[in-house]
Amino acid sequence: MRLSFLTSIAILLVATTVALAQSPPNSPEIILDQSGAQIFPEGWRGGKINASMSPAKFAAPRTEASQLTLARIFTDKEFEEEKMEALTWSKKSASYFTLVKPAEGKDGKDIVRHDAKSGETTVLATAQNLTPKDVKKPLSVDSFEFSPDETKVLLFANTKKVWRKNTRGDYWPLDLATKKLVKLGGDAAPSTLMFAKFSPDGSRVAFVRKNNLHVQNLADLKSTAITTDGSDTIINGTADWVNEEELSLRDCYRWSKDGSRLLFWQFDTKDVKKFWLVNQTDGAYQRFTTFPYPKAGEKNSATRLGIVSAAGGAVTWLKAPGDPREHYLPHAEWTPDGKSVLLQQFNRLQNTLRVMLADPATGETKLILTETDQAWIENNNTIRWIGDDFLWLSERSGWRHAYRVNLDGELKPITQGSFDLIEVNAVKDVALYYTASPDNATQRHLYRISLDGGEPKRLSPAGSSGTHTYSISEDARWAVHTHSSMTTPPVVDLVSLPEHARVRVLKSQEKLHEKLARLKMPKMEFLKVDIGGGIKADAWMMKAADLDTTKKHPLLMHVYGEPAGQTVKDVWGGQRMLWHAMLAQQGYVVASVDTRGTPAPKGRDWRKAVHLQLGIMNSREEAETVRALLKRFTFLDPQRVGIWGWSGGGSSSLDALFRYPDLYRTAMAVAPVPDRKLYDSIYEERYMGLPKDNAKGYTDGSPITHAKSLKGDLLIIHGTGDDNVHYQGVEKLINELIAHNKRFTVMPYPNRDHAINTGKGTSRHLYELMTSWLHGHL
Numbered sequence: 001m002r003l004s005f006l007t008s009i010a011i012l013l014v015a016t017t018v019a020l021a022q023s024p025p026n027s028p029e030i031i032l033d034q035s036g037a038q039i040f041p042e043g044w045r046g047g048k049i050n051a052s053m054s055p056a057k058f059a060a061p062r063t064e065a066s067q068l069t070l071a072r073i074f075t076d077k078e079f080e081e082e083k084m085e086a087l088t089w090s091k092k093s094a095s096y097f098t099l100v101k102p103a104e105g106k107d108g109k110d111i112v113r114h115d116a117k118s119g120e121t122t123v124l125a126t127a128q129n130l131t132p133k134d135v136k137k138p139l140s141v142d143s144f145e146f147s148p149d150e151t152k153v154l155l156f157a158n159t160k161k162v163w164r165k166n167t168r169g170d171y172w173p174l175d176l177a178t179k180k181l182v183k184l185g186g187d188a189a190p191s192t193l194m195f196a197k198f199s200p201d202g203s204r205v206a207f208v209r210k211n212n213l214h215v216q217n218l219a220d221l222k223s224t225a226i227t228t229d230g231s232d233t234i235i236n237g238t239a240d241w242v243n244e245e246e247l248s249l250r251d252c253y254r255w256s257k258d259g260s261r262l263l264f265w266q267f268d269t270k271d272v273k274k275f276w277l278v279n280q281t282d283g284a285y286q287r288f289t290t291f292p293y294p295k296a297g298e299k300n301s302a303t304r305l306g307i308v309s310a311a312g313g314a315v316t317w318l319k320a321p322g323d324p325r326e327h328y329l330p331h332a333e334w335t336p337d338g339k340s341v342l343l344q345q346f347n348r349l350q351n352t353l354r355v356m357l358a359d360p361a362t363g364e365t366k367l368i369l370t371e372t373d374q375a376w377i378e379n380n381n382t383i384r385w386i387g388d389d390f391l392w393l394s395e396r397s398g399w400r401h402a403y404r405v406n407l408d409g410e411l412k413p414i415t416q417g418s419f420d421l422i423e424v425n426a427v428k429d430v431a432l433y434y435t436a437s438p439d440n441a442t443q444r445h446l447y448r449i450s451l452d453g454g455e456p457k458r459l460s461p462a463g464s465s466g467t468h469t470y471s472i473s474e475d476a477r478w479a480v481h482t483h484s485s486m487t488t489p490p491v492v493d494l495v496s497l498p499e500h501a502r503v504r505v506l507k508s509q510e511k512l513h514e515k516l517a518r519l520k521m522p523k524m525e526f527l528k529v530d531i532g533g534g535i536k537a538d539a540w541m542m543k544a545a546d547l548d549t550t551k552k553h554p555l556l557m558h559v560y561g562e563p564a565g566q567t568v569k570d571v572w573g574g575q576r577m578l579w580h581a582m583l584a585q586q587g588y589v590v591a592s593v594d595t596r597g598t599p600a601p602k603g604r605d606w607r608k609a610v611h612l613q614l615g616i617m618n619s620r621e622e623a624e625t626v627r628a629l630l631k632r633f634t635f636l637d638p639q640r641v642g643i644w645g646w647s648g649g650g651s652s653s654l655d656a657l658f659r660y661p662d663l664y665r666t667a668m669a670v671a672p673v674p675d676r677k678l679y680d681s682i683y684e685e686r687y688m689g690l691p692k693d694n695a696k697g698y699t700d701g702s703p704i705t706h707a708k709s710l711k712g713d714l715l716i717i718h719g720t721g722d723d724n725v726h727y728q729g730v731e732k733l734i735n736e737l738i739a740h741n742k743r744f745t746v747m748p749y750p751n752r753d754h755a756i757n758t759g760k761g762t763s764r765h766l767y768e769l770m771t772s773w774l775h776g777h778l
Contacts (some may be wrong), residue, residue, distance in 0.1 A: 065688055066520035068582035070771060074764035081489045081513060081572070082507040086143060087480065090471045091377075092150050096473070096480070099141060102127050108138025111153060113644040116478040116494060118431060119504055122767035129179045130155065132172070142166055151176055152218075154198060154205065160191045163241060164722060167250055171196040173218055184216050185209060186223050194238055199259040204310070206255065208237040211251060213264055215310050226262065226312040233270040233292075240267045240301050241291050245247060245724065246682035247379055257338030261307055261360065265329065266300040271546050277721055280748050291723070296677050296684035296698070297691040300325050305332055307360040307398035318358040318422045320345050320367050321536060328682065335385040335407070340381055342390065342407075350686045353377045357407060368409035371396070373604075375611035376686045380687040384427050386451060391427055395604040404451060416451050417554055418599035427451075428476035433459075433497075435469075435624050439733060442526055442570045445469055446479075448498050459500045469572035472497070480506065483750040484572035486540065487524050489513070520545060522584035524572065529593060529632075531624040538568045538600065539593040539625065542584045552637035554778045556583060557626060559656070561618040562648035563607065565685055568594040579767055583774065589636060591629060595621035614687050615701035625664055642778040644668035644770065647725060647754065654703035654714075654733075661711035666777040668770050669756070670717045671754055674704040674733040678726060705727075709737045713777040714744040717766065719752030745773075 074080045077479050085098040093114045108127030117122075127138040141156040146153050160171035169191050171184040185193050188209055199215075200547050206215045211230030227236040241468040247604055252265035272292035279287040279613040286644030295302045302324040306315040316340065320329065328350070331345040343365070355369040371377055371394055378400075384391040392403045392411065400421050402414040404552065415421055419438035426433040430451055437443045444467040445460035473479065476546040479497055482492035482728035492507035529541045533774040544556040558580065560567045573580075580590045594600050595618045597610025621645075631637045640666050645653045650672030657667035673679045674700050684698075691698050699705050716736075720727045730746065737744055747758050747769060759764050 010420075019248055022777060025202055030091070031059055036188045037743070039689070055441070055488075065518055067585055068519060068528055068578055070582070070764060070768050071580075071581065074767055075761075077412060079512060079578055081509055081512050082492075084480070084482070084507055085507060086146065086494045087471065088146065089471070090150065091146075091148070091474050093323075093558075094473065094475065094478060096709065097144070097146070098122070098143070109141060111144065111400050114308075116473065116503070124778070125153065125179070129174065130172075130180065132181060139172060142169065145196075145198065145200045146198060149202055152198070153203055154196055158191050158195070162194075163244060165250070167238075168192060168194050169227070171205070171694055180353070182221065183219075184221075184223075185214075186216075186221070194591075195253070195257065197251075199255055199310070201256060201259055204259070206253065208253070208308070213237040213262060213308070215262075215312075216229055224312050226308050226310065227266075227315070228263070231478065231634065235267040235269065235301075239265065240269050240272070241723070242294055243267065243301070243328070245304070246680065249330065253397055254332070255310075256334055256335060256360075257336075262362070263332060263334060263341055264306055264308065265332075266304050266306055268324075271299050271553070273298055274299055275723075275726065277723060277753050279563075279721065289721075289723075293631055293723075294681040296679060296681055296688070298573055298681060300348075300681055303327065303329050305329055305341070305358075307341070316363045317361065318343065318360075319363045320356070321365070321570060322347075325428050330379050331381060331383050335383050336388055339409065340407075340432060344383075346379075348685065349681075350376045350690060353381075354405045355405075355409070368407060369405060371412075373608070382424075386426065386695035389604060391424065391432070393421065394769050398604050402434065408722070414451060415449060416453065418580075418603075420603065422601050425470050426471065426472040426476045428474075431477060431498075433470075438466075441594075441602050442540075442568050442569075444468055444569075445476050446500075446573075457498070461500060465570060467569065478503075480619035483699070485570050486577065487521065489516070489572050491678075505737045507531055520585065521552075522581050523551070525548075526568070527627050531595075531621055531628055535596065535621070537593050537621065537625060539591060539629075540568055540589040541589065541629075542580055543589045544584050547587075547589075547635065549635040551587050551635065552640075553587055554633055554640035554642065554774075555626070555629065555636045556588050556590045556774065556778065557622070557641070557643040559622060559643055559645040559652045560589060560647075560649040561595055561598065561622060562614060563597055563599055564648055564683075565608065566594055566598050566600055567592045567649075570598070575763075579771075583771070588774065588778070593622065593625040595625070602770050610685060612689055612697045614697075615651065615655050615703065616697070619651060619659050622652065622656060623660045627662060640665055640778050642666040642668070644670070644772065646670040646757075650717075654704070656710050658703055658706035666713040666773070667714070668715045668773060670719065671719065671722060671756065672703065672716070672729070674707075674729040675702045675726050677702070678729045678732070690754050704736050705731050707733060707742065708740040710737065710742045710744070713772070714742075715747065715777075716744065717747045717749070717755045717756070717769070719749045719754065722749035722754045724754040 008204050010281050084348045087096045087098045089096045095113050097113055100112045102110050110123045111125040113122045113124055131138040141157050142159040144153050155172040157170050159166035162168050171193050174181045194208040196205050204217050212225050212227045213223050214223055227298050230236045233314050237253045239252050243249040254263045269292040272294050274290045275293035277289040305318040309313045326348045328346040331342050343356050345354045351372040351373050351545045356365040356367050358365045380393050387596050389404050392405045402421055403411045405411050421436055422432050423435040432449050435448055446456050447456045449456040469482045473482040479495050480491045481495045482490045489509045489512050493505045494503045522542045524542050525543050528536045529539045531537050568570050586589055596606055597618050630636050643653045643656045650669040653667040653669040654672050657664050678683055718727050718730045
C-alpha cells in the first residue's frame with residue numbers, strides 16, 4: 001500500500017497521540033483532506049462540539065483570489081518580496097558593490113560598483129573573471145571583501161553551514177587589474193577555510209583552518225601556520241558553540257594596524273561536557289555529531305586572548321584576571337595607534353563588565369572602566385572608535401544611552417533623556433547616527449546627534465510610521481534605507497544624509513503591492529493593554545475585515561516572551577504574518593503582546609524586571625493580557641483561547657497551557673525548552689543566575705514542573721537535529737506527561753535544526769500541520 005508523505009505523517013500523528021494516552025470513547029473517525037493532512041468531523045474537538053470551526057468552512061477560500069492559502073504562501077511563494085542584494089560600501093569612494101546576475105542570463109554573477117550619486121554602474125569583474133581555470137562554471141560566490149586599496153577582492157565560495165551561518169568554505173583572491181584568480185589554502189580540503197581577511201597592506205591573507213590561524217602571501221602563495229596547537233579541543237581564531245550562539249563570536253582574530261601581528265581568541269573545550277546528535281535517517285546505521293555544549297551551571301571553555309607575530313612564533317597571552325573558565329571575552333580590538341589592545345571581560349553572571357587596556361608586548365592589563373547591573377548587562381558594546389576615544393552604551397541612567405569614553409575611563413554622555421538608544425548605525429566625524437523610537441516602542445527611526453551631545457534630530461521622515469533600517473556609507477553621506485510596516489512590504493531606496501532625501505528607489509515591491517491589493521486583508525491594529533499594577537503592554541490584534549462582532553470568535557496568541565525577542569513591532573512579517581492573516585480571514589482573531597522582560601525600548605526596568613523569573617513573570621503577564629483582551633472585546637470567545645510560539649515562544653506556550661489550564665484551550669509549542677537546566681550556560685545564567693544559587697527559580701520557571709496540570713490540547717513540534725534547543729528536553733517532557741496520564745501530540749522533524757526549514761516541503765508541512773491542529777482544537 002503506497003501512502004503520500006503527508007498522509008504518512010498524519011497517520012504518525014494519530015498513532016503518536018493514541019500511543020501516549022488512551023483515546024476517549026467518542027474519538028472520531030480519522031479523516032484526511034486532499035493534501036493528506038488530518039481534519040476532523042464537524043464540530044469535533046476532543047469530544048466537544050465547535051460548530052464554527054467546521055472543516056467545510058475552510059474549503060471555499062482555496063479558489064478565491066482574495067483569500068490567502070497555505071499553497072500561495074509556502075509552496076508557490078506568491079508573496080515573496082524582492083530581496084536587496086547584499087552590498088558592501090566602498091571605503092574609498094561614494095559607492096557600493098553588489099553581486100549582479102549578468103545580462104543574457106549567463107551563469108554566475110558579476111561584481112558591480114554603483115555610484116551613489118549618479119547611479120552609474122561599473123562591472124569590476126565579470127562572471128567569467130570569477131571562473132577558475134579549467135572549470136566550466138563561475139564560482140558560486142556567497143560574499144566578498146575588498147583589500148584596503150580596493151585593487152583586489154577576496155571571494156568566499158562553496159560555503160557550508162557551521163551551526164547558524166555559512167562560515168566555512170573556499171577563498172579566492174582576484175586581482176582586479178590582471179584578473180588573476182587563485183585559491184587559498186594550498187592542499188586544504190574543499191570548504192575548510194574560515195574568516196579570511198586581507199592584511200592592512202593587502203599583500204597577505206589570514207584565515208582559520210582546522211582551528212589554527214594561517215597567513216598566506218599572495219605574491220608566492222607561501223602559507224604559514226602561525227598557531228599550531230589547534231585540535232578538537234583547542235580552538236584558535238574562531239569560537240566554540242556557546243560563545244558563537246550567545247555572544248556572536250565567530251570571526252575571532254584581528255590584524256594589527258601595521259600588519260605585523262594578530263590578536264586572537266583561544267577556546268579550550270577539553271573539560272566541557274559534550275552533547276550528541278543522532279541522525280537515524282541517512283544510512284542503515286546511525287550517524288553521530290558531537291560538540292562541547294555547556295548547559296546551565298556546567299563547566300565552560302577556558303577563554304583567553306593572545307598576540308602572535310604574523311610570521312609565527314611564541315604567543316603573548318593577555319593577562320585578563322580570574323579563572324578563564326569563569327569569564328567571557330566578548331570584544332577586543334587594537335587601539336587606533338596600534339600600541340595597545342582594548343578588551344572587555346564579563347564575569348560569568350554577566351552583571352559586571354570590565355574594560356581593560358592591554359600591552360601586547362607583555363600581556364599586562366590595566367582596568368579603565370567597570371559597568372555593573374543588579375540583573376545583567378547586554379552584550380551590545382562592539383568597539384567603535386571616536387578618534388582616540390571609544391563609544392560606550394550603558395543603562396546606568398535607567399535608559400540605554402551613548403557615552404564617549406577616553407582611555408583613562410572618563411565618560412561623557414552623548415545622548416540623554418527618557419528614551420532608549422536601540423542601535424548604533426554610524427559614528428562619523430562629529431556625529432552619531434542611531435536608531436530609537438522615543439514615542440512608540442513598536443517602531444524604529446534614525447536620529448543624528450553631535451558627539452558633544454545636545455538635541456538629537458530625527459532623520460526618518462516626519463509622519464512616517466513603521467520601521468526604518470539603514471546601511472550607512474563610510475562617509476555617512478549616503479544610506480540604503482529600508483522602510484516597512486506590519487502590512488506594507490519593505491521598500492528599499494538610496495537616500496542622502498543628513499537631509500534624508502531620496503536619490504533613487506532600489507526595490508519598489510510594485511508587483512507584491514499589486515498582489516496584496518487583490519487580497520481581502522484582515523484589519524490590523526496596535527493596542528495598549530492594561531495588565532494591572534500600572535503596566536501597559538504593547539500588543540497587536542488581527543481580525544477579518546468583515547468580522548461579525550455579534551458572534552464569538554477564537555483567539556490565538558502568538559508569543560515569544562523572553563529577553564531575546566520582541567513580537568510587537570510595526571515591521572513587515574513575511575510568511576509568518578501572512579499565515580496569521582490567513583487564519584484571521586478564516587475567523588480566528590490573532591494577537592500578540594510584549595510583556596516585561598522582552599527587549600522593547602521602554603527602559604532598563606522594563607527589560608530587566610524578569611531577572612531570575614523567566615517563565616514565571618512573563619507567563620503571568622501573558623495571561624493577564626488574555627484576560628484583559630477577553631474583557632475588552634466581547635466578540636472573543638473565552639472558551640476558545642489558544643497560544644503558539646517558537647523557541648522561547650515554545651517554552652512560553654508550554655508555560656501558558658500548564659500554568660493556566662482553565663484559560664487556554666490549546667497550545668502549539670515549537671522547539672521549546674521544557675527544562676531550563678538543559679539549555680546553555682551563557683543564556684540561562686544571564687537571566688536566571690546559576691542553578692545552585694537560584695534552584696527554586698530554575699524549577700518553578702521550567703514548564704516541565706507544571707506539566708501535571710495540563711488540561712487542554714497540546715501539540716509539540718521539534719527538530720531532532722536541533723543543536724541549539726535539544727530534542728532531549730521534549731523527551732523528558734514526554735516522560736513527565738506520560739507519568740501523569742496526559743494526552744498530547746508530538747511531531748518530530750528528523751534531523752532538522754532549530755529553524756525547522758531544511759528538506760523538501762518542510763515549511764509548508766509544518767504550517768499545514770499547525771493550521772489543521774487549530775481547525776480541530778480551537
